[in-house]
Amino acid sequence: MSIAEKMASNQKQIAISEFFEKNKHFLGFDTLPRAIITAVKEAVDNSLDACEEARILPDISIEIQRVPKAKDQLILISKDNGPGIPQKSIENVFGKLLYGSRFHAIRQSRGQQGIGITGVVMYSQLTTGKQTYVKSKIASESTAVEVKLGIDTRKNKAVKYAQERLIWSENDTIVEHGLMIKTQMKAKFQRGSQSIVQYLKMTSIVNPHANIRFKYINSDGELEINEFWKRATKSLPAPVKAIKPHPHGIHLGQLQRMLKDSDERKLTSFLRQNFSGVSTRAAKEVCKTASLSDSAKPKLLKTEQVNSLLEACSNVKFLPPPTNCLSPIEDLLIKKGLSKTIDSKFVTTLTRSPRVTSGNPYQIEVGLIYGGKMPADQQVQLLRFANRVPLMYQQGGCLLTQSISSVDWRQYGLEQAGGKGIPKGPATILVHLASTNVQFTSEAKEAVASNEDVMQEIRKALLELGRNLRRHMKKKKKMAKAQEKFDLINDILPAIAEKASTLLKKPIPDLAATISKIMNAVILEQKTWWDKDTKTTRINAKLFNYTSRARSYTILMNWPEKQGAKMIDNDRGGRKETVGLWAWKLETLQPGENTVIEFGLDNLEKGDWTETEVFYRGSAEVIGASKLDEKILEEMKIQNSNEILKEMEVEEIDETISNVASRAKVSNLTDEKLHKESYQTTLFDRGEKDE
Amino acid sequence: MSRTRNDGETKQALHQVVDEMYTKLQKGETPTMTLPVRTKLNIGFDKNLGVYKYGKKKSTRDASSLGSAKNLLRALHMVEFIDEMIDNGKSSTLREMYYISEGWGHGKFSTQNESNNLAEDLEIITSSMREDFRLRPEEDGSRIIGNLTINELNRRGEWMKINARDDVGDSGYGVPYNVEKEKIQLVEHDIDFIMAIETGGMFDRLIENGFDEEFRCGLVHLKGQPARSTRRILKRMNEEWNLPVVVFADGDPWSFRIFGSIAYGAIKTAHISEYLATQSATYLGVTADDIVAYDLPADDLTSRDIEALKSELSDPRFSDGYWQEQINTMLKLGKKAEQQSLAKYGLDFVTDTYLPEKLGELGLA
The missing domain is CATH 1.10.8.50 (Helicase, Ruva Protein; domain 3)
Incomplete structure (x- = not known):
């Protein structure tokens, strides 16, 4: 290289360094701990997007190694089972800024944070001088290709070094398709709320279809962290369609x-x-x-x-844009994602219907988990997501945070000074905003910008979670009361009798009459648990009559019928009261008697059903169950039949008329006017008028 | 403290508590434990004894809730424990019993306060004292300085003669937890009165200033709310040596209570007031009047102070004219003052001016 060329190259180097230096805050490389998170993020986002497009269930593994004897240097190895990249495209994917078509289409996408994986290649080269190793295998070729990539800083494009073809096998199995990246960069590994582990955990919650593994190897070569977030579902997110602007x-x-x-x-x-x-x-x-x-x-x-x-x-007024371009996670999957990553006692989730704000379709999903090992004296953990991407920085300035802070959580059982701000308690709150156009406060894309419509929508969703939480706490309190009574008669009273008899050297008296006197109530003891051996959910309810009179009841329990659960081993029979509610009419219970209802639920996975609600019909109060509100039951029955009707109709409409109106309109109407009018007529009216 | 009962009587009294529970169970009823109400609402002046004792109000603790059922179970375990100690000639501290309860299953204590309170409950129900139960506190008694001589039975079982002026260092004679005759004998003295002092700072000030010799008195450090043994030895010196007792404390609602427990008996120990209370004790100061008369540096009463004063207004022990006036004056002033605020006028002011004036009013100086 001539001196002139060298100088030119140096100048270009400087220019690129300057570019990085100037823009590192929004490129995500402004600090050493953040650099590695950004790199992992780019790799994982690419893998998830590629798998989604190729309709492959993702298996992603990330490994970080501390480079021994080098200050603040990390090796990142990312592997996936995605479609791989054809040999001739590798340079473009890894070497060009803003490569790809995603940038222009109007649809929900993970979006590019910074400048994508190219930024990682560049950053590695600039900070360690090392090239990035890429291994790719596509299904249609028999061998994989491996290359070393650098960025030619003069031409601003990738340069291939040693390129070779080879057979790629992992654990003695030949890899059908996939991609592996290995790169070395100046960066710092950290733990805590802004860490790779947290990022991957959050990613796993909103991508329940992905298997994600993480390993961290410290400078002594020891495996220090080894995490595996298993997929909670085998169904891929619905493919998103691009739409025209509104x-x-x-x-x-x-x-x-x-x-x-x-x-x-x-x-x-x-x-x-x-x-x-x-x-x-x-x-x-x-x-x-x-x-x-x-x-x-x-x-x-x-x-x-x-x-x-x-x-x-x-x-001018227009029809709303179609909202089938959105890909919500769906509340049941959020629930699974949350319960598998965070140990808790209670999970509630909600997916709202899609809405439109300034011509952009958007959809809100929220989740709240409570109890377990989460600290009770600290602020609740917030998990913010935009289009399935975790937001980890700038929490305070984010619309999602502000929406959470604007809710008075005190009424729902969380501590909160003055009824605003981030509440305290053993809880985690999740908010996911899915939209074709998420407005961020800055290029860093870490905080969602203010929008009154979206805020109100989030608030509505959170209030509903709050109500569920309050209901749960009330129930827990009731159960605790019943549990105390059981402890009293099962443990304490016999101990008193035994000790007193021993001290006085007299026979132990019969306690039945005393127990009835102390309890003077009908008590229901109920348990829901996962049985490992049969891989089914078991439910057991025991009803005790501790009163002096004979009692008769009908006991009802809810069960996840709509989620496809199957009721098994229900020896007591009973009958279906309505969808998701089963009723057992019990024989009269004499004073001092008890009876047991037991059954199992098949077709569910562990964690799907952890809490069963028990209701009763009968005159005297049952501790541990709620009196059935017949009015609510009637409403439930109507709603259930409407839902069945709706499902049938929606299918019909989809088949016969496509593109008539958005599904958002359908869902909105069904939500709000379910009992008042037939949405079908409304739908057709609108469609005809506007066409 | 004197043994009120012999071991057989103690066991019998305790077994009556057990019997109450057993009988209820046998009848198919909820087990109970009956004990006097232990608040100021249920203490009254006993004319014969000249102290405040519990009245007739009883409360019943029954096993209908988890908390009180556990309490009954704990009582049974405690009775068994005491039984065993009596049979084996052992004794234990209240703290030891708290740790022993770890092995009592559902009957274990969650705080030592619980075990101390239950021990007191049993004392009251059985009209016994904790010494009868072979239980001792780990609280240490006070310190005494002055020309008085005591015979104490030491660990080797020998009587040891101690003069609380000549045979002790600056910290004085340490009062053991048992001050009954089998342990402590009051031998002789050459003083005119006993002064009980609330704070250690003031106790040391008077010693440094040689107050005990100059004014021919015994000084007793109360260490805040005095332990049973402190109150008991004050009473013995008062009765056996016929010495007047004056109390010198801070000028705040809590000091009034300290005086109340010395002179009339404490609410918590009203069942044994006649052993502990020195009816003739006099409150020397700091009084509410002193704050004004000596223009003492004073702090504002806190809301807790005011609450305490108001509660004292309806406390039968403070129902006489003197106390009603003191409490009302303090409420009106809205101020309280510490003993050591007298240092405003110099370190010797308390011994040269304040105490001689106050004692003069009582005819003791």
């Missing part, structure tokens, strides 16, 4: 570009073809409002005309 969410620059690129000859057809939610009537209205001719040529619009078009777009 007129309410369009920006000037975007509109100008679209107009410039358009082939349509008339403005109305431009509007109808390039936007979602625009009917002919609406397109005409836009033109009228903007004082533009229907047949104005889109390409030739002047700046002030584009401006008035933009203004008209925000003033």
